[in-house]
Every structure is written in structure tokens, then in C-alpha cells.
Amino acid sequence: VRQAMPTVRLTGYDADPDVRATALRIDLTDDVADSAGAAVTDADLVVLCVPVGAIGTVAGEIAADLPAEAVVTDVGSCKTDVARALALALPGIAVVPAHPVAGTERSGPEAGFATLFAGRWCILTPAADADPVAVERVASFWRRLGADVETMTPEHHDRVLAVTSHLPHLIAYSIVGTASDLEAVTESEVIKYSAGGFRDFTRIAASDPTMWRDVFLSNREAVLEMLGRFSEDLAQLQRAIRWGDGDALFDLFTRTRAIRRSIVEQGQDDAREDFGRAHGPDA
């Protein structure tokens, strides 16, 4: 926002005093308020950037202080629960839930970088009767940050993201946990020989525990549905390995390689790799 909209006056609030101090020190915001309510008293646009389990609570904290014409949005990774909580906490206020599908495993005020949203999707999930002017204000905010904006229902969002983001994170958490349990048996060989594949999983599995706990509690139904499908497909691979069915393995790996190539062609993998290059392998 600082780079793309330099004339916008930014006021921040965070429950953690260290985060508030850091935000001021690194000039992330012009002001830092000492309560959520005080941060929004003269706001045009309020962007709630807290773990999904806290979005409804924070919306409740600002409700009494919001100017009547303010638009409230969020960046939560799940939308069904969050959209419901926002609507409940903010009756009569223009609410446009959003999810910028871009990020890294890092968190905190120093983890942001100006190009994070460039060329990435931002998904809006407004209610069917949302004010189109408010929807356009949020859409144009994200477009000015370089994102491409798409609109869908919260339920559809949550099913899609369960496969493309939530399940992959769950698999990474699980495999790194399994490898660490095995470490005692292999006497640290897990770390010593952690070549490409495992290293990639450890990056994802380093993501913020509070954020991801809340994602799985909030998107429970869609994640469980996709996890069921994944478990069936994994069992098929297990069978192929057991019976030496090389064709089944080869066919799947050929199909998945094509998926990766089409993602790269669409330029959807750039930002994180650029970030990794800029900040070193352990960033």
C-alpha cells in the first residue's frame, strides 16, 4: 500500500505490543492505535489481517467505532465461516470478504514485501446482496496492489482452496512430523540428507501454527472431504508400488508434470521464488 498508494493514510492496530512497535519502526503505517476501535474511527477501508478464528472477534471490537460509510474487508484464508462472522458482527456495514492468494511461510510485520500480490489472485466473496460500489472499492484496492480479482461464493472458495492450499499444508505438516519421529531411528539422517523434496516440505511446514490451526478448524468440512479423496488416491499409489505397477506410477507422474508446466507458463510461481532468491534459502 505504501508503494502503490503513497497518499493513503494508514493506521494500524495489533493485539501484540511488539508488533505495534515494529510496525511503527519500519514505517509500515503512519499511526498505530492502542485499540482496534481507535484504529477505525475515521477509516474509509478497514482490512482485518488476523488469524481466521479472530476475525469475527475483531469485527465485534470495531463495530461501535466504524464510520457508517466505511467498507470492511479481510484477508482470511477461509471464507464461509469468516463471511458469516463478519456479517453477524457488522450489521448495516458494507462487508466484502477477500482472500489474496499469495504469501509465504513467514509471518509478522517484517515478512511483507511490496511485490507480494503482483500477478496473484485475490478472491472476493461478497454476499449476493452486497453493495456493488463497496465490492468495486475492494476490487480496485487489490488491483492497485497488482492482483487479479475474481469473485465467487464463500463455499466454492473453501472447496477450491481446500485442495490447492489447505491440504498441501496439511500434508507438509504431516510428512515433516513423520520424518522427525523417524529421526531417532535414522540418527539425524533426515536432516543430513534433506534434499529438494523434503526441504520444500519443511518450508511449508514452517508456516505459522496459529494461522494454520485456525484454517483447519474453520474449513473443516471441505478439508475433510478433500482429505478423503486424497487418502483414496494415496492408497491406489500404495497398491501400484506393492504390485509393481510401473505404468500406473508413470502415468500419474506424467500428468502431474504437465500440471506443473502449465502453472509455470501462467507465471503463478514467481513471487515466492523471487522472494526466496532475495532472502536466501532459509528466508
Ligand SMILES: NC(=O)C1=CN([C@@H]2O[C@H](COP(=O)(O)OP(=O)(O)OC[C@H]3O[C@@H](n4cnc5c(N)ncnc54)[C@H](O)[C@@H]3O)[C@@H](O)[C@H]2O)C=CC1
Ligand atoms: N501468511 C500467508 O501466507 C497468508 C495469510 N493469509 C491470512 O491472513 C491473515 C493473517 O495472516 P498473517 O498476516 O500471515 O499472520 P501474522 O501472524 O503475520 O499476523 C497476524 C497478526 O494478528 C494479530 N492478532 C491475533 N489476534 C488478534 C486480535 N484478536 N486482535 C488484534 N490482533 C490480533 C497477531 O498478533 C499477529 O500480529 C490470516 O487470516 C491468514 O489466513 C492470507 C493469505 C496468505
Ligand SMILES: O=C(O)C(=O)Cc1ccc(O)cc1
Ligand atoms: O507459502 C506458501 O507456499 C503459501 O501457500 C502461502 C499462502 C498461505 C495461505 C494462503 O491463504 C495463501 C497463500
